[in-house]
Amino acid sequence: MSEQTQPQVKDNITKGIGWITICGLIFLTIFLNTSAHYNALNKEKESQLNQLSTIAKTVVTQIDGNAFERIIEQYQTKGTSIFKSNDPDFIQIQKLLKTQHSKFKLNAPIYTLSKYENNNALFYGVSTEDQPVFNHAYTSNPRELIEKYNSGGTIDGLKDSRGKWFSAIEPIYNQNEKIVGAVLVENVDENFGAKANEVLLRNVTISIAVIIMMSLLLKHYLNRVVRIMRAKKKAEHTALIKAKFLSTMSHEIRTPMNAVIGLTNILLEE
Secondary structure (H helix, E strand, O other): OOOOHHHHHHHHHHHHHHHHHHHHHHHHHHHHHHHHHHHHHHHHHHHHHHHHHHHHHHHHHHOOHHHHHHHHHHHHHHOOOEOOOOOHHHHHHHHHHHHHHHHOOOOOOEEEEEEOOOOOOEEEEEEOOOOOEOOOEOOOOOHHHHHOOOOOEEEEEEEOOOOEEEEEEEEEEOOOOOEEEEEEEEEEEOOOOHHHHHHHHHHHHHHHHHHHHHHHHHHHHHHHHHHHHHHHHHHHHHHHHHHHHHHHHHHHHHHHHHHHHHHHHHHHHO
16 A cells, blocks of 8 residues: 555545544434333323222222112113113213213213123223113224223324224223223323424434434544544654655765765875
8 A cells, every 4th residue: 555545545544534523413313212212101191090090990889889889780681772761870880971071071981891791802891972872882893802891901092083092991890899891091192292293303303413413523633533534644744754755865865975075084194
């Protein structure tokens, strides 16, 4: 490798290190922002589910399980799709559901559910709907609802045209501790992820600004390093030329000087 190409190679290596550093910062920024956005979405989801679970548990503690069981048994016995809305137990349970629905400002009805006798499907019981319909069953047999019918829990639903759905289900017990139904509390968040997106946008903006500033500082630093390396190389080259010049000149002067000194000594002796 010639002496002229060595400085260029070193400059390219220095610039390569700078680009690698910038790319590493960009990758780290993307990773951290993605993780922060994911965590923010999880916190937002957990907050929604915890609130719905609290509402479901509150409603269950206020429902008379025996009265609910009687209403469901009458429906299954008569096989009617519309239960008499003037039933006092029905009115009391529905009033309770409507009160909780209004208190927590939910945008989806609160339902009570019961299993058919074959335990393979669920049907609606008393709800916040003014029309006391019982025969609108979950014909698709949602696995999560059936699995959590006895134990209770939360369900992270899917998105649709309205937004992101969240649900919580809690079992209803009669006085004999038998499960006679369940309360289903649902809510749709039309702006789910908006807060997390705001945080992501803010973090990305700050990150881009920081990367730009660091890139400018790094560019300035690398340019300075390159200039110093070039100046050092130039100084070394100049010093080498000076040393060669002095060595050559001392050799060229020493030869005639030796002759002059020798002849002078001979003359002095004669």
